[in-house]
Amino acid sequence: MRPFCHRIASRYEVGHLNWTQDLNLGARAVVSTAHRPFDGRCCRPSCDWEIFPSLAQLPRTQQKPPNPLRSMHAVVLRSLRPKVAVTAATRALSSSTSPASALKVLIIDGYSPDGRADLEAGGASTAGKLYIDLLAKSAPTGWLHGSSGIPQYGSCWAAQIAVAAAGGYCGGNPRGREMGLARKIALSPEGRAHPMFEGKPSVFDAFTSHNDEITHLPPGGLSLCGNDFTSVQAVAVRHKKGDFWAVQYHPEYDLHELARLTYCRRAKLVGLGFFADMKSADQYVDDLENLHIDPSRYDIAWRLGLDADVMDENIRHCETRNFLKYLALPYKAVVEDSK
Template sequence: MRLLVVEGNVRAARERHRATYGLTPSESYSAVLKSLAPDAICDIALPADEGANLPDASGLESYDGVVITGSGLNIWKAEPESMRQVELAREVYKSGTPFFGSCWGLQVATVAAGGSVRANPRGREVGIARDITLTPEGRDHPLYQGKAPIFTSPCVHGDEVEALPDGAIVLAANTVSDVQAVDISHDGGRFWGIQYHPEFSLNELTVILRRYKPTLLSEGFFRDGETVDRYLTDLEALVADKRRTDISWRYGIGPDILDSSRRLKEIENFIEFRVKPVLSERGRA
């Protein structure tokens, strides 16, 4: 199984993640994919970098799946670092290679297919996305096979899908984002995407939230630095010992977050129902 992991971040952002977590976002996502498919070979593309050598549709056909990570960029700004990723996503669609993305990945694939993204007027969704609810289409969709109809997941995003491409199917929503998951068919390809981050373990999420401390304070999620520090210390204690029910109960962090088999179900289903059939077609399964 050959997978291409597309890093959504510019160099400074991915190196900042490596400095605090030990891996760049694309390296972390690759590790998650290999935990679900141990024999997978994961290559990494860096389209945010000027001059990056990126595959075209014919080169992408050599992969069995393409996955786009999250990013600190805002696609509505239409910066070169973002638009190179949109062009790459158009080539992925054209190649017909199974296509998946989290958060930024959903936004890139949406814009590449003719939709639009904006800053969410309802504000940022950060830490845990709550009450993500499957639509009728989502309940019958293979992306959510084995998933509860209402669930929570790690998340960090301030933007949302404003307008969907023609024919896109919304699979999940909550009160913060009307598009928490989508199925997009475009130009011969098909994309499954989610606005949240199941690939984030509680440990990785906590590291990110510690970096976000100034944002959490400035946007009113916490009243003062002492309160946010206490919250992050509690999360770190829960990372160290998942049996700390006093902490998990206090913050509503249940098995959807702590049980990796439940948290990663969407990514597992992408591999099972999109990538593996391609492997079979190519005689590599």
């Protein structure tokens, strides 16, 4: 039986984006994210992370002068992967927009066709679309899969893929579903020292929706944070030549997306006891939407117990930005220098 990490339900083509950030170094990238279509009873797979073909061509912006940050990127990569040969990066990128030099991004989404249809019918965005938007705000690179040492990142199902592919285990959470807000996630000592959480509070809330959890870390895996509901809320997995940083929660969500997701699953959530009835579920959805439209509504934020850790995207997106800064861009600099 093929391991579940091969079971990718769909792929999303990314359109042309105009990257203008100062750190516009370009990259070949893949995002793996979102919910997984398996039932949690996973076995220990013997697979390695695969390289997926790129689907979209993203043109680079005009040529940049030599970037002094590239030598810093090389130093960071040396500290993370001491055995990797690294040379300082000083060469400017070509401004060519030919297919051979274009930035290529692949978004991998784990929804089943029926699950995607339900979300779209309720006005919710798929996680693939949300990550396209998040990448556009962060930097011109993303997540790649492969056994060649390419750095990887993802959320929710991706954390479980990373752990299972490297030899760990996942299973159903005996506490059931964690939904809406994962409360009081606390960084572990390893998490406080890890670059993925640079700039993140030591204790924070995060948007979430999942039934399954990581139960056993693989060799080379670190648990970076957790809470009373889910003991492993983020991992750093080193497997063969690759590094995979992943979170169980959903930094790509915002209040609007949580509202639409809740709306799509109201009946299920009422049945699970999250709401007394459909009316109270609808009120919760309305509160989230109204707060999204007007973040100054302190009355709603107070009633729902929401703070800057979920409402401020500068805090919410820390993990993604740090992945780009400390793994993706250093790797890109090394690849460019090796050519």
